[in-house]
Amino acid sequence: MNCRDLETQLTPYLDGELIAEARVEFESHLASCPTCPGHVEVERHNLSTLRAAMHEASPAAPAAFRAKLFENIARDSNRQQRLSVGRVAAVAAGVTFAMVAGHHEYRLHQRHLYEQDAAMRHARQFPLEIQQSPDAIERWFGGKLDHPVNVPRFPNATATGARLLQVRDKPAAYIRYDSARPMGLFVFGDDHDLDVGAEAELGSSHGYNVVSWREGDVVYQLVGRDVDEQDIRELLPPAAGETPVTNPRLDVRPASLQQ
């Protein structure tokens, strides 16, 4: 090692960062060199003076600041606890809500798809397979579907014919009613995929109104133009214990047309 080598290692030497071997070499040069020891001493002195001055000039954290700091940690800690409890509750509530809302949305959407399909099929006026009385129609459907088909008797419209059709994926009975405003009724089995209840609800698609209601696992969709609220009230299925829709109270036809 020469004086130049020593200079390059002086900083790590003074910082105690030289590995043992290098330090031995460094110190053996120091022991034999006439100039280096003085230089190393100056540097050692300067470094310790510098460090001492830096330490002396170091301010302590003010007490008020320390207090505020620990207060903030405590506050943040409490908030985190509240948050974590609150977060779990909020997430749980959110998930439940999303599931309920999502499922509800889904069922509403499904209903709309069925309304669309029913309206479209009704509009295409498929040829009927049977054109007879309501009783004959009911008999004709016997065994053709997984559910019995009752042909609802409406005061203002009479079932005149029927055929087998589908609404989307579901095999359905299609019953045509002739009246001033011809209507088609789809009857199909549904294990509550659709958001349809006992209460009739009005939807619309392709310029048709679609009234949907349910009786157990059977969904009814009545499609017609200009089916209005008045018609809906007339078409409400008979609630349990009530007299059927043929109840004269619901018969809003002109008196001359009433039977």
Add this chain to the structure above:
Amino acid sequence: MFGFSRSNQNRAQFEALLTPWLDPLYASAVRLTRNERNAEDLVQDTVMRAWRFFEKFEKGTNFRAWIFKILTNTFINSYRRNTRERSLQDESERQSVEARFFSAELTEQTQNPEEFLLNRVMSQDVLVAIDTLSIDFRMVVILADLQEFSYKEIAEILDIPVGTVMSRLFRGRKQLQKILLAREGESAETIDLNAFRERKKLA
């Protein structure tokens, strides 16, 4: 409640680890920011960040190095956001610094007997001198000479190689000595400082 007691236990643990280093953190922050109010903000940000990431701290490892890393990172982030002072982390400059570290010119300078500092350097002068250092030199000098971290710790704190720690430390100290000697020499102090800065720019 389980979560409750665990969190309180965590907090006690954190505060116990933090307390001995609050003064060093604050002193370092004052030198980094050159301003007591900014130092409080910096320490506040550092401590809250450390507290929130405390789960990520590996228990039993070097808490002091961990929290100083957060301090310097927080400082660098806000510093870079607030100023346009260039950093020496630029590769070409870093290489030139390392080249100078081994230059004959500096070797000769250090052998100049005039460089013997007076035994009683005024603390105020040291502060002023440190404040003139560029951010990268200042950080290394603070970590090494004020906090007495090892090169390896500083390398980890600042994410730089050990060789870079050493060269920055060498350069930073030389610069400090130069400034302090100029102060002691009273007469031409500003000229010397300016001359020093000019030479630094040109080099």
